[in-house]
Structure formats: C-alpha cells, structure tokens
Amino acid sequence: MADITVGVVVFPGSNCDHDTMHAVASFDGVKPVMLWHGSHDLQGAKAILLPGGFSYGDYLRAGSIARFSPIMKEVVEAAGRGMPVLGICNGFQVLLESGLLEGALSKNRDKKFLCCDTFIKPVNCSTMFTSLYQQDEVLSIPIAHGEGNYFAPPETVASLLEHDQIVFRYCDANGKVTDETNPNGSVNNIAGIVNRAGNVLGLMPHPERASEKLLGSDDGRRMFESLFRQL
Amino acid sequence: MAYTAKITVTLRQSILDVQGKAVEHALLNLGYGSVGSARIGKYIEVLINEVERGEAERICNEICLKLLSNPVMENYSFELEQVN
Numbered sequence: 523m524a525d526i527t528v529g530v531v532v533f534p535g536s537n538c539d540h541d542t543m544h545a546v547a548s549f550d551g552v553k554p555v556m557l558w559h560g561s562h563d564l565q566g567a568k569a570i571l572l573p574g575g576f577s578y579g580d581y582l583r584a585g586s587i588a589r590f591s592p593i594m595k596e597v598v599e600a601a602g603r604g605m606p607v608l609g610i611c612n613g614f615q616v617l618l619e620s621g622l623l624e625g626a627l628s629k630n631r632d633k634k635f636l637c638c639d640t641f642i643k644p645v646n647c648s649t650m651f652t653s654l655y656q657q658d659e660v661l662s663i664p665i666a667h668g669e670g671n672y673f674a675p676p677e678t679v680a681s682l683l684e685h686d687q688i689v690f691r692y693c694d695a696n697g698k699v700t701d702e703t704n705p706n707g708s709v710n711n712i713a714g715i716v717n718r719a720g721n722v723l724g725l726m727p728h729p730e731r732a733s734e735k736l737l738g739s740d741d742g743r744r745m746f747e748s749l750f751r752q753l
Numbered sequence: 754m755a756y757t758a759k760i761t762v763t764l765r766q767s768i769l770d771v772q773g774k775a776v777e778h779a780l781l782n783l784g785y786g787s788v789g790s791a792r793i794g795k796y797i798e799v800l801i802n803e804v805e806r807g808e809a810e811r812i813c814n815e816i817c818l819k820l821l822s823n824p825v826m827e828n829y830s831f832e833l834e835q836v837n
Contacts, residue, residue, distance in 0.1 A: 582795075582820070582821070583823055586820060586823065587820075590820070618825075619823070625825060626823050626825035626826045628764070628768055628769070628826055629771045629772065630771070631769060631771065632771075633771045633772075633774075633775060671769075673768060673825070673826055674825065675825070707769065
C-alpha cells in the first residue's frame with residue numbers, strides 16, 4: 523500500500539515545522555511533505571498540520587497574516603470538505619484567525635512567555651485526534667507560547683461545552699483542573715478545541731515535542747497515531 | 754486625491770491587557786500616584802487612494818474587520834484625513 527501523505531505547512535517564521543515533520547515521519551506508512559505558504563498545491567495530502575512558530579513574525583497579531591497566505595485558502599476549503607487539520611500552538615492561532623475555530627488567543631495572564639512541561643487531559647476522546655487516549659488520563663506535553671490565553675465570549679464557551687468541542691484542559695499531575703493549574707489564564711483551562719464537524723483541532727501544547735521517550739514524554743504520540751489511523 | 758486613515762485598535766475592556774498593567778505599575782512606581790490605569794493599543798496609518806470619502810470609509814471598515822483588528826477581542830476606530 524502506498525504511503526499516506528500528510529502535509530506540514532511552512533510559513534515564514536514557522537519553527538516547529540521540522541520537528542513536526544520528524545514526528546510524522548516516525549510512523550510507518552505515513553509520508554510527510556512540506557507545503558510552502560505561497561503555494562496553492564496541497565500535494566495530495568490527506569491531512570494538514572499547521573506547526574508552531576512565529577508566522578510572519580507574529581506581526582499585528584499571532585496568526586493574523588498567515589491566514590491570508592495562498593496555502594491557507596486551500597486548507598480552509600479542504601477543511602470545509604472534511605479534511606483533517608491539526609493546528610499546534612501558532613497553528614492554533616492561525617486556525618482561530620482563519621475562522622476554522624471559534625475564539626481568540628491573547629497574551630498570557632502573567633505576562634511571561636511560557637516554555638515548560640504542562641499537564642493536560644483529554645476531555646473528549648471521541649474525536650479523530652484523541653481516540654487512542656483514555657478520558658481524563660493525564661498527559662505531560664510541553665507548551666511554548668506568549669499568547670496562549672484562550673478567550674471566547676460566554677455564549678461561545680457555552681456552545682463549545684454543549685457540543686463537546688473542548689478537547690484538552692490544563693490540569694495538575696492528578697488531573698485536577700483549577701486556576702492554579704492554568705498556565706496562561708485560558709477560560710475554563712482550555713488547552714485545545716475542535717470544530718463542530720470534528721475535523722479541525724487546535725491546541726497550544728506541542729504533541730510533536732512529546733512524541734518519543736527520548737524527549738522526556740511520548741504522550742503526544744497517540745494524537746498523531748489517532749489521526750493517522752483515520753486516514 | 755487620497756485619504757490617510759489613522760486607525761486605532763484597542764483591546765476590549767473585558768480583556769485583560771497585560772501590557773497595559775505592566776505600564777500602569779511602572780508609572781505608579783515612578784511616583785505618579787494619580788495614574789489610575791493604562792491600556793495599550795495599536796496605531797496604524799493606511800493611505801487610501803480614493804476620491805470619495807464614503808468609499809474610503811467603506812474600505813477602512815472592511816480592512817479593520819478583516820485584518821487589522823480581531824473582532825473577538827478588539828475594537829477599532831479611525832479618522833480619515835484628506836491628503837492632496
């Protein structure tokens with residue numbers, strides 16, 4: 523059987539693109555390809571990953587300019603047809619700016635750029651990105667961001683809750699979700715959400731940085747594996 | 754004829770402005786006890802080559818909503834200044 527192609531979008535300023543390529547390439551039967559932001563060609567990809575970094579230098583707002591790049595026109599259209607799209611960190615910011623996900627990310631509550639391990643737990647394991655996780659199991663996956671403070675108006679948050687669109691929440695080592703375990707001030711400790719159709723996931727933590735034991739954790743690996751099994 | 758759009762983008766009042774808070778604390782530390790609060794926004798100038806003021810306004814609103822501000826957490830306002 524031919525390898526399944528997975529596209530990793532490269533914006534000017536992306537800096538987790540190679541890490542993400544490395545993580546994807548470690549799965550048998552999956553071939554990652556880099557998709558340049560200026561191209562309209564998805565190169566036959568069956569899923570799209572938007573990596574972390576500082577696309578367009580985070581000018582204006584993180585992700586605001588990347589969403590208008592030529593490749594994003596194709597990604598938005600493909601997502602509308604049901605193509606799986608996973609946005610990590612800056613990729614999550616791009617998904618919010620592009621309207622594929624609801625809400626916005628503002629500066630971290632405590633003003634700091636945070637680069638550290640965090641505990642998160644999947645609270646919806648019925649998505650194509652989380653099917654290999656156990657509900658509420660505690661995962662150690664790092665974050666690295668200055669603007670990860672998820673915000674949405676109360677009615678949007680209520681709608682996300684109602685439709686099970688909150689997928690990951692920040693917690694402590696025992697899975698307890700409190701304000702103290704919230705690194706950046708995100709409403710409801712939200713670390714990741716999915717769209718209503720279930721094919722677009724955005725999250726601030728970096729699963730590619732926790733995709734093999736050598737990195738200190740391989741808890742992020744099953745996120746990719748869950749997705750690739752669906753393709 | 755053209756217009757310079759002088760655009761201001763600010764965080765909504767309900768959004769915590771951490772940069773503004775840092776500046777507020779710095780001003781208080783400098784001894785300006787009468788400082789109540791500080792909020793930080795963005796100022797953007799855009800030259801719009803349009804003869805009609807109404808059309809320049811329409812374009813300005815459109816670019817503010819589409820790119821220059823994020824309506825989920827920001828407000829914008831602008832003034833148009835005629836340039837010859």
